[in-house]
Amino acid sequence: xxxxxxxxxxxxxxxxxxxxxxxxxxxxxxxxxxxxxxxxxxxxxxxxxxxxxxxxxxxxxxxxxxxxxxxxxxxxxxxxxxxxxxxxxxxxxxxxxxxxxxxxxxxxxxxxxxxxxxxxxxxxxxxxxxxxxxxxxxxxxxxxxxxxxxxxxx
Amino acid sequence: xxxxxxxxxxxxxxxxxxxxxxxxxxxxxxxxxxxxxxxxxxxxxxxxxxxxxxxxxxxxxxxxxxxxxxxxxxxxxxxxxxxxxxxxxxxxxxxxxxxxxxxxxxxxxxxxxxxxxxxxxxxxxxxxxxxxxxxxxxxxxxxxxxxxxxxxxxxxxxxxxxxxxxxxxxxxxxxxxxxxxxxxxxxxxxxxxx
Numbered sequence: 001x002x003x004x005x006x007x008x009x010x011x012x013x014x015x016x017x018x019x020x021x022x023x024x025x026x027x028x029x030x031x032x033x034x035x036x037x038x039x040x041x042x043x044x045x046x047x048x049x050x051x052x053x054x055x056x057x058x059x060x061x062x063x064x065x066x067x068x069x070x071x072x073x074x075x076x077x078x079x080x081x082x083x084x085x086x087x088x089x090x091x092x093x094x095x096x097x098x099x100x101x102x103x104x105x106x107x108x109x110x111x112x113x114x115x116x117x118x119x120x121x122x123x124x125x126x127x128x129x130x131x132x133x134x135x136x137x138x139x140x141x142x143x144x145x146x147x148x149x150x151x152x153x154x
Numbered sequence: 155x156x157x158x159x160x161x162x163x164x165x166x167x168x169x170x171x172x173x174x175x176x177x178x179x180x181x182x183x184x185x186x187x188x189x190x191x192x193x194x195x196x197x198x199x200x201x202x203x204x205x206x207x208x209x210x211x212x213x214x215x216x217x218x219x220x221x222x223x224x225x226x227x228x229x230x231x232x233x234x235x236x237x238x239x240x241x242x243x244x245x246x247x248x249x250x251x252x253x254x255x256x257x258x259x260x261x262x263x264x265x266x267x268x269x270x271x272x273x274x275x276x277x278x279x280x281x282x283x284x285x286x287x288x289x290x291x292x293x294x295x296x297x298x299x300x301x302x303x304x305x306x307x308x309x310x311x312x313x314x315x316x317x318x319x320x321x322x323x324x325x326x327x328x329x330x331x332x333x334x335x336x337x338x339x340x341x342x343x344x345x346x347x348x
Contacts, residue, residue: 005215006226007172008182011165019161033164040168044177047224086157 004055007044014059015040017120021060023087024115025067027079027103035070039063060122060130064112071108079103089119101153106145113138114145169227179222181229184208185237188244189332196232197222200254204236204307206328214306221259240309246339249276251310260306266290267301274315277340281319303327309336317344 004010018039023032039062046062049055071077079100088096102114109131116127117138128138172178180202182195193210195203195218202221203214218226235253242248255272257265266289273288274280286298302313308328314336318324321344326333337344 002212005212005219006224007178008227009215011227015165016157016161019164020157029160033160033167036164037168037171041171041175041177044172044225045175086155086160 003049007040007047010043010049010055010059011040014056017056018059018063020087021063021115021120022067023083024089024099024119025063025103025108025111026070027077027084027100029080029083029086031070031077032083035063035067038066038070042066054129057122057126057129060116060120060126061132064109064116064130065132067112068108077103091119091121094118095153097153098149102145102149105148105152110141110145110148113141114149117142118146165228169229172225172227177225178227178229179225180218181227181232182210183228183230183233183237185233185240187240189328189335192240194233194236195226196229196236197256197258199256199258201236201307201310202256202258204309206308206332217259217306236310243309244339253310255307255310257306257311260304261301263289263294263297264301264304267298268305268307268311268313271302271305271313271316272311274312276312277342279315279317279337279342279344282316282324283319285316299325312336315340315342 004013019032019036022035023029026032026035039059042062043059049058081100084096084100089099099119102111106114113127113131116122116130124135124138127142128135131138131141169178180195180197182193185192185194190206191208193205193208194201202218203210205211205214215226239248239251239253257268267285270285270288282295282298283292286292286294289298302316303325305311305313305327308314314326314333323330323333
């Protein structure tokens with residue numbers, strides 16, 4: 001795949017995945033829409049993507065940072081299970097209940113680590129880009145998050 | 155509520171905001187037609203692109219980005235007038251297009267050739283040599299063919315009306331069959347011979 005030349009290309013390639021991520025992070029459709037909008041507007045303003053072939057991880061990084069920023073200002077977040085069901089996890093080892101548990105118990109950064117790896121299915125190299133940390137730190141964060149989620153839904 | 159509907163609504167709001175900020179400059183859509191899908195784009199000065207197929211070529215996109223920046227976004231509303239005129243043309247109820255065309259970003263030679271081509275009336279044909287002559291260089295018929303092959307706005311800028319001096323169809327970016335069909339829609343003599 002060549003680098004995106006236009007906003008339309010980056011939208012068509014990644015908006016579905018990024019919207020799903022936004023919904024899985026925020027647990028509410030309205031918040032997900034705001035996050036999706038913030039993410040792509042920020043990407044358009046910061047155009048072009050910084051590194052060849054890495055536009056996807058770049059978008060995840062923008063979305064993750066925005067989500068963390070938003071939650072610093074917001075009330076405690078509550079998952080709306082009807083909204084969340086639109087973006088139900090498609091992997092065998094993570095259920096909708098796990099995801100709802102992650103949303104309600106994990107702080108934003110740790111939740112991002114969990115969702116990026118366990119729900120979105122990103123490689124650790126991409127998770128590291130999105131979280132702006134080393135791959136090793138990304139692994140540690142995911143494993144810590146996973147433990148908390150399993151404890152919360154047990 | 156499906157994911158497609160939810161994203162569709164979110165996208166519309168995103169693009170409205172991007173437009174307000176001046177981040178979206180060109181709107182595109184994929185239109186259905188009897189010739190298959192057409193990727194069309196509209197810029198601030200009019201129609202910039204009609205591309206045979208549902209995705210533009212990289213060179214088409216590069217031209218748009220060079221002239222109008224990366225703000226090339228999906229925007230079906232923007233192409234509604236073109237969509238209507240094309241439909242009328244294909245139905246046989248329109249002989250001339252009223253939409254503005256925008257040839258920005260082309261070389262002066264391409265612009266001259268395409269401007270000359272735009273003057274060939276519905277149902278008539280001209281030759282590569284005649285178009286080159288009208289563009290000011292009678293010897294440039296081969297180069298004229300090259301410029302017409304790169305025509306970013308086929309159908310509306312009717313490069314299908316340019317044929318060889320012996321009446322052969324020669325070539326067409328959308329394929330010779332498409333050229334034949336367009337000439338047949340217009341009842342051009344040459345269509346009956348091929």
